[in-house]
Amino acid sequence: MLRTVFNLLKGTMVLILLLSPATSFGQYEYIDINKPFLRKIPMAIPEFSRLSEAGTDPPPLKQATEILTSALEFTGYFNMLDSGAFLLEPGKPIITADQINFKNWTTIGAELLVTGGLSQNGSLIDLELRLFDTFTGKRIVGKRYHGKVNDMRRIILRFCTEVIMQLTGQRGVFDSRIALVSNGSGNKELFLCEFDGSKPVQFTRHNSISMFPAWSSDGKWIAYTSYVNNKPDILIRSINGKEKAVISEKGINIAPAWVPGQFTLSATLSFSGNQEIYLLTGAGKIIKKITNSWASDLSPSWSPDGKKMAFVSNRTGAPQIYIQDVNSGREERLTFEGNYNTQPNWSPTGDRIAYSSMTGGQNNIIVIELKRREPVQLTQDAGNNESPSWSPDGSLIVFSSTREGPSRIHVMTAFGTDQRRLLTLPGDQSSPSWSPNLSPK
Amino acid sequence: MKKEEPQTSSHRLSSTKPENRILVYFIAISAVLHLVLIAGIILVPALAPAKRYIPTVVDVSLVSLPAQGSAPVEAVVEDKPEVPVATPEKAEVKPEPVKPPPPPPKPVEKVSIEPKPKASKKNKKSLKHKTFKPSQVVKESVTKLEKEVEEKRHPTLEDTLKRLKREVAREDKKPRSGRAGPKGAPSGRPGGSGLTSAQERDRVRIYQAEIAYQVQKNWAFSEQLAGGRTDIVAAIGIKIMPNGEITDIWFDQKSGNRHLDESAYRAIVKSNPLPPLPQGLFGSHFTVGLRFGPGGIK
Numbered sequence: 015m016l017r018t019v020f021n022l023l024k025g026t027m028v029l030i031l032l033l034s035p036a037t038s039f040g041q042y043e044y045i046d047i048n049k050p051f052l053r054k055i056p057m058a059i060p061e062f063s064r065l066s067e068a069g070t071d072p073p074p075l076k077q078a079t080e081i082l083t084s085a086l087e088f089t090g091y092f093n094m095l096d097s098g099a100f101l102l103e104p105g106k107p108i109i110t111a112d113q114i115n116f117k118n119w120t121t122i123g124a125e126l127l128v129t130g131g132l133s134q135n136g137s138l139i140d141l142e143l144r145l146f147d148t149f150t151g152k153r154i155v156g157k158r159y160h161g162k163v164n165d166m167r168r169i170i171l172r173f174c175t176e177v178i179m180q181l182t183g184q185r186g187v188f189d190s191r192i193a194l195v196s197n198g199s200g201n202k203e204l205f206l207c208e209f210d211g212s213k214p215v216q217f218t219r220h221n222s223i224s225m226f227p228a229w230s231s232d233g234k235w236i237a238y239t240s241y242v243n244n245k246p247d248i249l250i251r252s253i254n255g256k257e258k259a260v261i262s263e264k265g266i267n268i269a270p271a272w273v274p275g276q277f278t279l280s281a282t283l284s285f286s287g288n289q290e291i292y293l294l295t296g297a298g299k300i301i302k303k304i305t306n307s308w309a310s311d312l313s314p315s316w317s318p319d320g321k322k323m324a325f326v327s328n329r330t331g332a333p334q335i336y337i338q339d340v341n342s343g344r345e346e347r348l349t350f351e352g353n354y355n356t357q358p359n360w361s362p363t364g365d366r367i368a369y370s371s372m373t374g375g376q377n378n379i380i381v382i383e384l385k386r387r388e389p390v391q392l393t394q395d396a397g398n399n400e401s402p403s404w405s406p407d408g409s410l411i412v413f414s415s416t417r418e419g420p421s422r423i424h425v426m427t428a429f430g431t432d433q434r435r436l437l438t439l440p441g442d443q444s445s446p447s448w449s450p451n452l453s454p455k
Numbered sequence: 456m457k458k459e460e461p462q463t464s465s466h467r468l469s470s471t472k473p474e475n476r477i478l479v480y481f482i483a484i485s486a487v488l489h490l491v492l493i494a495g496i497i498l499v500p501a502l503a504p505a506k507r508y509i510p511t512v513v514d515v516s517l518v519s520l521p522a523q524g525s526a527p528v529e530a531v532v533e534d535k536p537e538v539p540v541a542t543p544e545k546a547e548v549k550p551e552p553v554k555p556p557p558p559p560p561k562p563v564e565k566v567s568i569e570p571k572p573k574a575s576k577k578n579k580k581s582l583k584h585k586t587f588k589p590s591q592v593v594k595e596s597v598t599k600l601e602k603e604v605e606e607k608r609h610p611t612l613e614d615t616l617k618r619l620k621r622e623v624a625r626e627d628k629k630p631r632s633g634r635a636g637p638k639g640a641p642s643g644r645p646g647g648s649g650l651t652s653a654q655e656r657d658r659v660r661i662y663q664a665e666i667a668y669q670v671q672k673n674w675a676f677s678e679q680l681a682g683g684r685t686d687i688v689a690a691i692g693i694k695i696m697p698n699g700e701i702t703d704i705w706f707d708q709k710s711g712n713r714h715l716d717e718s719a720y721r722a723i724v725k726s727n728p729l730p731p732l733p734q735g736l737f738g739s740h741f742t743v744g745l746r747f748g749p750g751g752i753k
Binding site: 041042043045046051052091093120123149183331352363389390391392394409427428429 | 497509671674680683747749
């Protein structure tokens with residue numbers, strides 16, 4: 015009798031164990047939440063306040079707020095809330111936690127709040143910037159800067175780097191630049207601009223054709239193709255413009271790409287009679303031949319670890335993208351969809367490659383994940399979209415597009431959202447190339 | 456054998472056996488076809504695969520609304536900071552029709568038990584207006600909302616606790632009809648209600664779906680900000696009181712990704728209060744877990 019009861023009990027226990035959800039962590043059921051309604055974090059940035067130990071001059075509060083807002087908005091991570099909805103008490107500074115009524119911010123839906131305090135003394139400014147989590151009231155970042163008024167933008171961008179660093183563990187894009195080609199002067203010349211398209215400056219003055227700029231991974235060198243000698247040669251120039259080298263083999267010399275972490279680059283040379291990719295020193299000396307096929311091999315782009323190289327080859331008849339393991343020489347074909355895939359650009363995160371694919375007479379940007387090998391088309395029905403180049407943190411892609419008629423430089427997130435024009439210069443712009451982060455940390 | 460061989464060959468050459476001829480014929484056809492195929496592969500290599508469908512990206516901007524939409528906007532009415540029970544109840548849209556200190560006339564306006572989503576929708580609109588035409592409303596809203604916020608949020612913590620204690624006490628006094636060991640099973644084991652277990656399960660499901668809907672609506676998560684990772688999961692437990700108020704939030708498992716953990720926590724805070732617990736289904740409270748993962752994003 016006792017035994018039967020015992021067995022019964024045992025059975026019940028087993029049953030209970032079986033019935034309880036296997037995946038649960040606690041003692042209760044779990045509801046899965048997989049689809050966030052908002053893909054951007056609601057952020058509020060009220061206009062900066064004057065620091066209490068006010069300086070002699072009225073500080074440029076509005077300008078500083080705008081620099082910060084547009085820089086953070088550029089990342090595509092945040093949804094900037096309309097300042098008209100802010101619940102502010104006029105005249106009351108909002109800088110430190112004890113000056114903030116966080117309920118006022120959670121009520122309007124803000125999850126993050128950035129406050130700034132600014133004072134100016136002649137040509138010097140003091141700037142206090144803070145990032146708060148409105149729901150916990152915690153300060154995530156707090157910085158105090160002292161510098162020249164003229165450096166205000168740089169100071170604010172440094173704070174933005176801190177913010178992104180805290181939130182993502184990455185340094186973001188704020189100290190990167192973009193090289194591009196513009197023909198406004200009548201010739202295709204290289205230009206450099208800030209990450210957000212501001213401050214474009216002309217980099218080359220060859221009065222010839224210059225194209226395909228490529229940044230070395232320390233950001234100190236740019237290699238590009240130039241017709242200054244009436245045939246395509248590769249010029250290598252330091253950013254400060256002082257040092258130069260030339261790759262001027264017989265035939266064509268095009269499409270340079272630097273090997274990450276090294277002062278070596280790869281490029282397509284045709285002196286052997288066939289277009290093959292070679293490895294060269296930063297001074298332009300050939301180290302070795304990398305590809306070897308009867309077809310043309312072009313447009314190299316390196317994985318961030320420098321072990322693999324993506325390139326374009328027409329060995330199957332139409333241009334497709336291949337990957338070579340540089341040590342073993344083993345090659346595999348990456349793209350199978352479409353019959354005109356070119357301009358591969360390896361993401362700095364290493365897991366994706368962006369490229370340009372022609373379908374139906376239009377070029378579009380496609381990103382393929384290397385693990386799953388599933389291409390996703392990021393642009394469509396918007397003219398020709400070409401020359402994708404990743405931001406140093408892999409969160410954004412810059413590319414050229416003819417969606418507005420003339421070719422312009424555009425930027426979008428790595429997922430194809432938030433497509434917008436980066437800058438407008440006279441003439442057409444093309445071949446953008448995003449630099450690595452430039453100020454070493 | 457030897458002798459016969461020439462014969463066979465002569466046979467083949469001259470008069471032929473029909474099978475042999477057919478064989479040669481087929482070999483020839485096969486060779487030609489192979490050549491055509493090889494030529495085809497070499498000359499038109501990329502034709503076949505070109506047709507596959509490549510998924511594209513659609514950029515959709517959803518209009519967001521301040522999370523708490525439902526509670527603050529609607530529940531204005533009179534300032535009665537002194538009635539501790541009344542205020543928090545107001546905040547919760549539709550409290551279970553309890554008997555406590557005769558709550559002011561408001562239950563009349565907000566009776567509904569089921570159409571939770573509708574209620575929140577209505578509120579959405581009004582809030583939207585507020586955010587979109589701020590200039591006109593700002594002044595009023597500053598004072599009004601602040602007052603509300605003060606009324607509802609600030610004092611509530613204390614008041615809520617008091618009220619909860621009272622409620623718990625009340626619950627304890629209640630005859631525990633058919634409830635079996637509610638302590639050990641806070642997991643939303645249906646209590647004694649006249650429903651069949653299948654019906655009860657359905658109602659629990661529906662309520663869980665309501666929770667999921669509301670929390671999801673309030674969840675702001677950027678996959679990019681989380682480094683594009685889709686394999687991370689944060690598990691959070693919450694305790695829901697009969698009026699829908701979340702009184703406790705804890706992490707069962709952190710994802711290791713700060714953004715996911717924080718965004719999940721905020722989504723829950725923003726979703727407070729949830730729809731009131733369906734009557735008679737749960738005990739004094741309902742404990743449930745929420746598992747946040749960006750797996751569904753693409």
